[in-house]
Amino acid sequence: DSGVTQTPKHLITATGQRVTLRCSPRSGDLSVYWYQQSLDQGLQFLIQYYNGEERAKGNILERFSAQQFPDLHSELNLSSLELGDSALYFCASSPTGRLGTGELFFGEGSRLTVL
């Protein structure tokens, strides 16, 4: 158990809908990262938050948004969903915005299926 909690574990929805994925980082970790894993694109970095502020942005679509709350949990909002958004969405946390020699600790992922 990595200590990172993601909900829901599975989600099935229709095109055009909006969903919210939730992540609780490890206790004390200030940094949260979101990754998307699809069969054709592999693991793609979406966005990083550090202590409530956006720190880095990757290949995140405009239809997607995220935030980190004062209690450090994070939410990833996906709207106007398309079939191609079906993927496994990972949240990871680390103690600081810049990693030392440690790794990212990953949650079990939220598997999104868009029908």
Add this chain to the structure above:
Amino acid sequence: AQKITQTQPGMFVQEKEAVTLDCTYDTSDQSYGLFWYKQPSSGEMIFLIYQGSYDEQNATEGRYSLNFQKARKSANLVISASQLGDSAMYFCAMRPLTGANSKLTFGKGITLSVRP
């Protein structure tokens, strides 16, 4: 920009034998970290081993060791005494150790199947 290349097709290894999973990388950073993660069929990402670019010795963690060849920009994972539970997808990843960008960049992954 950073790039991780994992080009091996699906790998097969006999139980109790050793296997090497290849990883090459490209970066303009002078200081960086290299990671290997394991993803079993259940989906979670499990950290295996870390190597810093300035570490003089190759990293080892139990049955895992990292064959780090800096001049060749390779960071191959060696799994000794393979077990059936080692069957999984394996990802190589890297990140800079300096600067504001701390995200991990991943390779496409390699599928390992351990035969009994």
